[in-house]
Amino acid sequence: MAEALHDVARIAHAELLTPKPDESLRFFVEIMGMEVEAEEGGSVYLRGWGDYLRYSLKLTEAAQPGLGHMALRAWSPEALERRVEAIEATGLGQGWTDGDVGHGPAYRFTDPDGHALELFYEAERYVPPEHLRPSWRNQPQRYVGRGAAVKRLDHVNVLAADVRTNRTFVQEVLGYRLYERIELDDGTETGAWLSLSIAAHELIYVKDAYGASGRLHHLAFWVDTREECLRAADLFVDNGVYIEAAPSKHAVAAGFFLYGYEPGGNRIEVTTGGYFVYDPDYEPVTWTAAERARGQFWGVHTIESFHTYGTPPVEPPA
Structure with a gap:
C-alpha cells in the first residue's frame, strides 16, 4: 500500500457564479447568515462565523450559474511546489496567477472533467472588526446568529x-x-466521496446524467446540529427559497441534509453529522445500484432532479 500524500490541506474556498448577484448576495447574508468580508470587481467575498481564513465563498456575477473555481490550500511552500510539478506532468496545468483577495500566488489547473481549480499556500488569517470580535481567542469571529448562521464551507x-x-x-x-x-x-463508477482529512467527505464526484462536463452539483455549508438544519428549512420556507429535498439523513456518508436553490439557480446544502475516519488503512465502502435504490438512510427516496439537475443547466439529450 502506497503511503498517502499529505501535501494538500483542504478546500479553502469556492467561487460560485450567479446571474442574479444582488438576490444571491441577500440569500447568503440574510438567510444563510454569512458576513461580507470584501468586495472587488464583480465579486463579493463571504465567510461563515467559523472560517479561520478571510472567506470561504467568492460570489461572482456571471451570465450563467455554476462553479467558477475551487481553491485548495497546500500545507507548505514546498508541498505547493511538489503538487504543481505533479499537476504539470498530467498536462492539465494552466499556470500561475498573482492570487486573489486574501491569498498569494496560485497555480491554476483543471481536473480531467474541466472543473477549474487553483492551489496556493500563502493566505491571510481573518482579523475581525470590533463588532465581530469573539469573546474567546480560539474562535475566529463572534457568533451573531443571523439566519441559518452557517459556520463554514463543508464540501463541494x-x-x-x-x-x-x-x-x-x-x-x-x-x-x-x-x-x-x-x-x-456493469462496473461504471457513478459516485465517489473523497477527503483530505478524517471527515467522511470534502469533495464528491457524481456522474453527470447528461454526460456533460464541468458542472456543479452543490456547495454544502456546515452547521453544528440537526436542529440548525431544521431551522434553516423554516427560514427557506419563510423566505420563498425552493426546497428540493427536506431535512433527512443520507445513506452515503451519513450526513444530515437540507437542499435548496439559491436565487442564481445553484443548489445549496445545509449539512451536519456524518462520521470521521481515523484508520490509516481504511477500506472504502462500495455501494451497489440495488443498495442505493433503497433511498436515503431512513428510506426516503431521492427526488429525480437531484440526479439530473446541475449548474450551468444543460438540455437533456434527445
Whole structure:
C-alpha cells in the first residue's frame, strides 16, 4: 500500500457564479447568515462565523450559474511546489496567477472533467472588526446568529462525465483519500466521496446524467446540529427559497441534509453529522445500484432532479 500524500490541506474556498448577484448576495447574508468580508470587481467575498481564513465563498456575477473555481490550500511552500510539478506532468496545468483577495500566488489547473481549480499556500488569517470580535481567542469571529448562521464551507460536489478518471486524478495527484463510492453492475463508477482529512467527505464526484462536463452539483455549508438544519428549512420556507429535498439523513456518508436553490439557480446544502475516519488503512465502502435504490438512510427516496439537475443547466439529450 502506497503511503498517502499529505501535501494538500483542504478546500479553502469556492467561487460560485450567479446571474442574479444582488438576490444571491441577500440569500447568503440574510438567510444563510454569512458576513461580507470584501468586495472587488464583480465579486463579493463571504465567510461563515467559523472560517479561520478571510472567506470561504467568492460570489461572482456571471451570465450563467455554476462553479467558477475551487481553491485548495497546500500545507507548505514546498508541498505547493511538489503538487504543481505533479499537476504539470498530467498536462492539465494552466499556470500561475498573482492570487486573489486574501491569498498569494496560485497555480491554476483543471481536473480531467474541466472543473477549474487553483492551489496556493500563502493566505491571510481573518482579523475581525470590533463588532465581530469573539469573546474567546480560539474562535475566529463572534457568533451573531443571523439566519441559518452557517459556520463554514463543508464540501463541494461536482458532476463529471467520467467519475473514475476524476477520482483517480485527485487521489494520485492531490492526495485525496477515497472513503465511499458507488459502482453499478456493469462496473461504471457513478459516485465517489473523497477527503483530505478524517471527515467522511470534502469533495464528491457524481456522474453527470447528461454526460456533460464541468458542472456543479452543490456547495454544502456546515452547521453544528440537526436542529440548525431544521431551522434553516423554516427560514427557506419563510423566505420563498425552493426546497428540493427536506431535512433527512443520507445513506452515503451519513450526513444530515437540507437542499435548496439559491436565487442564481445553484443548489445549496445545509449539512451536519456524518462520521470521521481515523484508520490509516481504511477500506472504502462500495455501494451497489440495488443498495442505493433503497433511498436515503431512513428510506426516503431521492427526488429525480437531484440526479439530473446541475449548474450551468444543460438540455437533456434527445
